Amino acid sequence: MFALSSFDSTQIISKECSQIEVPLQGTCRRIECFPGKIYYQNACVPLLNSASNLRYGMYVGMDVTLKQPLFNRDVLNLIEMWTHTKIANILRIDQWKIQFENSTFLNWKSCNTKATFFSISSRVTFYLHSTLGNRLDVEVGLTKFTKSVYQTTLSDFYAVIQTYQSPKLEPVIENHDDVGACRRFSAVYNTTSMHFKLALINNLLVCKLVTLTHDEFVVESMDRIRLVPSNRLLSFQHFRVSDDGNYQTCIENIKSDFVEENSYIQNPLPAVTGICTIISIVCLFLTFGTYCLFESLRTVPGVNSMYLMATLFFLQLLVLTRNYYIIAPTVPRILLFALTHYMVLCVFFWLMTCSYHMFCVFVKQSISVSMTDRRRTLSNYCIYSFGMPLLIIVGNVCFFLIASSGQEFGYGRQNTLTDDKTAYIVTFITPLSVICLTNSFYFITTAYKIKSTPKVKGLDQSRLHFVVCLKLFFLTGLTWGFQIIDSFLELSVLSYIVAVSNGLQGFFLFMSYVCNTRVWRMYKELWESSMKWFPTGSSHLS
The missing domain is CATH 1.20.1070.10 (Rhodopsin 7-helix transmembrane proteins)
Known part of the structure; x- marks a missing residue:
């Protein structure tokens, strides 16, 4: 901040970028949005604020604390009903209009275990045939649902539920019988809904995106990349692969990474x-x-x-x-x-x-x-x-x-x-x-x-x-x-x-x-x- 040489190294950073660009690492990078959205007035907004045939999915972890002990199988059943109700409230439509294609709730304890605390992993996908209005508000609400704290009642039992974005559940589901875990699963098969692309609910759905250059990341697996040179890991909840094969993440992720890398590592x-x-x-x-x-x-x-x-x-x-x-x-x-x-x-x-x-x-x-x-x-x-x-x-x-x-x-x-x-x-x-x-x-x-x-x-x-x-x-x-x-x-x-x-x-x-x-x-x-x-x-x- 106090060195004259810092002016020489930041002249490029001060370069004036257009309204649809953001300065990063000395260059102007184009601001992009999730498919179906455009960048308008410093935000990513849907091309059509009202739309039908929408399909969403989420991977959510839930830490459930009860005042009195319940059986694991009963808690999973109550959590499934609570989750479906919360989604309907956020969508502002009747629950029967939502087609829950897949609802999986899993806990590592035995189904007959009785306790007051449960750590639950879930996967929920649902399809909306009817028209949904105020898409931006709904998607922001769904994103907040995946990382919030709720005080509620589960069938007259007081509970505190903390939600967070969790890893993919498929590898766990395949092996749950071998480790004695308890799972609740329900599904509705609809060949019509499968024609529509699934949108994963996380920050990528609503944030401003930037495309990473090839020298800024290394692919660790299909669900994880590592930013270079900070070695910061991003899970599948924090990056997406576009149709043309480019890797994208929220601007906030890459900006904070540059600040950390420039200040403390180099x-x-x-x-x-x-x-x-x-x-x-x-x-x-x-x-x-x-x-x-x-x-x-x-x-x-x-x-x-x-x-x-x-x-x-x-x-x-x-x-x-x-x-x-x-x-x-x-x-x-x-x-x-x-x-x-x-x-x-x-x-x-x-x-x-x-x-x-x-x-x-x-x-x-x-x-x-x-x-x-x-x-x-x-x-x-x-x-x-x-x-x-x-x-x-x-x-x-x-x-x-x-x-x-x-x-x-x-x-x-x-x-x-x-x-x-x-x-x-x-x-x-x-x-x-x-x-x-x-x-x-x-x-x-x-x-x-x-x-x-x-x-x-x-x-x-x-x-x-x-x-x-x-x-x-x-x-x-x-x-x-x-x-x-x-x-x-x-x-x-x-x-x-x-x-x-x-x-x-x-x-x-x-x-x-x-x-x-x-x-x-x-x-x-x-x-x-x-x-x-x-x-x-x-x-x-x-």
Whole structure:
């Protein structure tokens, strides 16, 4: 996200695709639909919303939990009736109008077993001769039925039924007698319905499809393929073979696979960054909580540090979830990238505010200690540290809107902080460079002033704050300086050093602000005072 080289690698991804295409792996791929549907208004809809002679099939697993035990054979009978009723309710027609060609329900327990929990596999196919209206709603409802949780009654017995898409049942049915399983089977043979193609009920029936290229998958069997190079397996419920022999899957399946493969398998850097960021977020939470707990820490430098912790916390939270930006809808994606840009700028400016305050205390000696002036100072710091990043973001958005005649916002077209390399240099690299140089000037000047000034009792606390801020600058500020250098380079060892140092900024803050004698003493006093409220009594026998 922060490397200039990422703009070169994502220029193809930002290629404008037509309304019937989706960008995947640097190319525009045509959006396709299940046979009998067309792509219209960002969805796959039936060519004919009302149709007759429809034939559907489903493989559904069911976990059934009862309040009181029943025989296995009775449960299978009840589940069959419940399933037929649910299908009729979804179709919104009388059950007698549905021709259930095949209904098979199987459980691995003996038919005479009595229990309260049953794991059932099923295969149901049915045919509709009469006209069915609202096909899209019906097919969405049938798909949801295969992966839902129901609280119902089975012949006056309360039950919880969880459904899920299961493997094909034919191999199991052939061997069920050999393993002592219990099966309920019913069938109606109709030569007329066999002329119509069977549509399997799963996500493929209603989702937007994309055709896989030959180098993106390996056929493991007739019912399973493996995506390359992630080795992710897709069952027959998640891919289909078209009439011309092409393999298709839902766009969501292939998009999530590319995100996973690009982020964690080909390049381990995101995984390293993620681990460090999680540690940092936890440490930031603990540090911020410590400052909230002890009022004596909430001086002007302390409050400045709290704002820095808060902005860094939200920034790292956004960075941690940025891999999902690319699959987010357009408007949320634009807002998330803009918010990430805003938060990283806020972190820079609060770093600058912390060093500027120390500069004012020791060099300009212009900071008053009165409560009114303290509030005015903090208000000015907030206006500056939150306002300047906002001006930069607004300026960037306005520039792109004007340059593109209202078509682009400067965010969201690429998986980078901004959509344009020049804008990235102007709105990120330049402010970061200026702030690093300014902070260096503030700290060098302040350090020289402290060294040349005799020790004054009233400045002891300020000297302590300066030492902490100096640690803060070296541990967090300088790491962003390395980020400037790394942004001009390809992936290297420095990239991992920057990822660890920037990712662990919250940990560095925790070590600087919490892991010291003063704070530990505060916690010790708090513990001792709390124990007075909960005295430990003692008793003895005589």
